[in-house]
Amino acid sequence: MTSGLWRRAGAGLVAFAVVVAAGAGCDAVGGSGLDEGSGSDAGSGSGRSGSGGGGWAERRVEVKATNPSPGLPAAFTAGQRLHWVVCPPPSAAQGGGDAPGDGWECATMKAPLDYRRPGRGTIDVAMIRKRSTGPERERIGSLLFNFGGPGQSGVIGLPRFAGDYAALGERYDLVSFDPRGVGGTAPVSCGAKEYEGADACAKHSGRLLPYVGTTRTARDLDLMRYLLGDEKLHYFGVSYGTELGGTYAHLFPKNVGRLVLEAPVDPTQDRLQGDLSQVVAVQRAFDRFARHCADAYHDCPTGSDPAQADRRVVALLDKLRKKPAPTDGDGKLDGDLAAHAISNYLDLGKDGWGPLVKALEEVVERGKGSKLMERAYDHDPGARVRPRAGVAARGSETSGSTTAGGKTPGSTTAGSKTSGIETSGTETSGGNGVSAFVAISCADSDLRPGFTEADEMSARIEAASPVFGEAWSSGVYLCYDWPYDGERATPDVSADGASPILVVAGTGDPTTPYAGARHMVAELGAGVGVLLTVRAEGHGSYPFNRCATRTVDTYLLHGTTPERGTTCS
Secondary structure, eight states: OHHHHHHHHHSSSSHHHOSOOOOOOSOOOOOOOTTTTTOOOOTOOOEEEEETTTTTEEEEOOOOSOOOOOOOOOOTTEEEEOOEEEEOOTTTTTOOOOOOOEEEEEEEEESSOOOGGGOOOEEEEEEEEEEEOGGGGOOEEEEEOOSSSEEEEEEHHHHHHHHGGHHHHHTEEEEEEETTTTTTSSOOSSSSSSOOOHHHHHHHHHHGGGGOSHHHHHHHHHHHHHHTOSOOOOEEEEEOOOHHHHHHHHGGGGGGEEEEEEEEEEOOOOOHHHHHHHHHHHHHHHHHHHHHHHHOOOOOOSSSHHHHHHHHHHHHHHHHSSSEEOOOOSSSSOOOHHHHHHHHHHHGGGGGHHHHHHHIIIIIIIIIOOOHHHHHHHTSSBBBBESSSSSGGTOOTTHHHHHHHHOSSOOOOOOOOOOEEEEEEOSSSSHHHHHHHHHHHHBOOOOOOOHHHHHHHHHHHHHHHHHHHHHHGGGTTTTOOOOOSBSSSSOOOOTTTTTOEEEEEEEEEEESHHHHHHHHHHHHHHTTEEEEEEEEEOOOTTSSSSSHHHHHHHHHHHOOOOOOOOOOO
């Protein structure tokens, strides 16, 4: 997939299939404590560290910050140093592949499994960095990235996207990490090869599941900040990464440095409300595409106006649900995959409109789904799980009470309930992205609606969009029968006393609607959130929009926020 689409993958992911390469079926939790001096070797000016590609570079003299994370034993703070070495090839849980190559260093940070009881076990947090390329005297510190998800590996993502941030890399070390439950950081496993539901999650990773939520990852961020030697956190979060950044700002407002929250989630909406808002936004984005197609192409495959486009594409999706289209690969394109592929093309903004026309022409005129299939899985960390048609998807209980909930139909049922989940067996980029997505989402959200409430919300979502509603509507059952309670309905991002935080949002964003950005700014608090509006299509603006990129760079490099009401176009 393209780096732009992968980086844009974020909050509001609405459908999944199977996970491949789900990783080992163990908890990956360490013992009850740390040895002094474990983890890394960042405090010494002697020795050498890896520069990648088999080369070596003299290690810079690195020191820790003076404000350690509160409430932690000294073994995690004063007794821990990050030992940067040449990065190995990605693990199976990260998706496999080649080592990132020259200039990349990796380290492992020890963190408490449970921050409330830090002596009861540890996890290893996988980190990666590329040192700043400019003069050391001009270095600001480390800039940490989260590219979205949940379920995305930053250790994999940062090398892919580093070129987008080259200007920032002159004065910052570019740093990312695998969040809890993801890739190289205590990876959640929900099956031997595929996502097999909540029972499999509990069987393989039960000890981890209560501790993989966003709040605990935010606490990991503060421990990273300290060990990297920064008094304040400098951070760039995209899509779901804005929820993580906002949560950090709430927990550690005095430690906020320069934070960019791009394509923000709406912190005032729960997961189901977010799904409803998203399906409306993606339908509107499709309508804008349809108008463009009708104006620019005399033989536009979606017809002469948005109304005709809705009818034609709904008919196409219905046809594909009955008879999936062949592709150049092993998989077949069904209606739900096609709907998600269209959404993913729309995430690319106007750059995706021309390729979407060609993809629709291919399936309409030739009956092939290859071009749509290329984008069918780019919008989420792995693949998708779809409910079977009919009431069997809802299941039944011997006890007479029912519960279901969540954003995507990502979990099977347990006990006497019928699973209602159909896995396609389609491989994507590998890794444990689907298992991690489900585990983190259900650890965060306390929504467990009953079947009646879920059915009502499903019907509302389906009615909100003729093109995408059916594919999105099954997303209310994600946390069905999840074995642990979630933390909250909506994230608390209030950050009174924090330094100004730059929130960047596009008016035509089909994944995180623009209205959520205004809510994010308001929830951060007066004098904290600063909104940069970008009048553009697509999910994310940096580095695609020059004005937005220049404004973000000015903030991160010089600490200067834009004036209130600043708009880029």
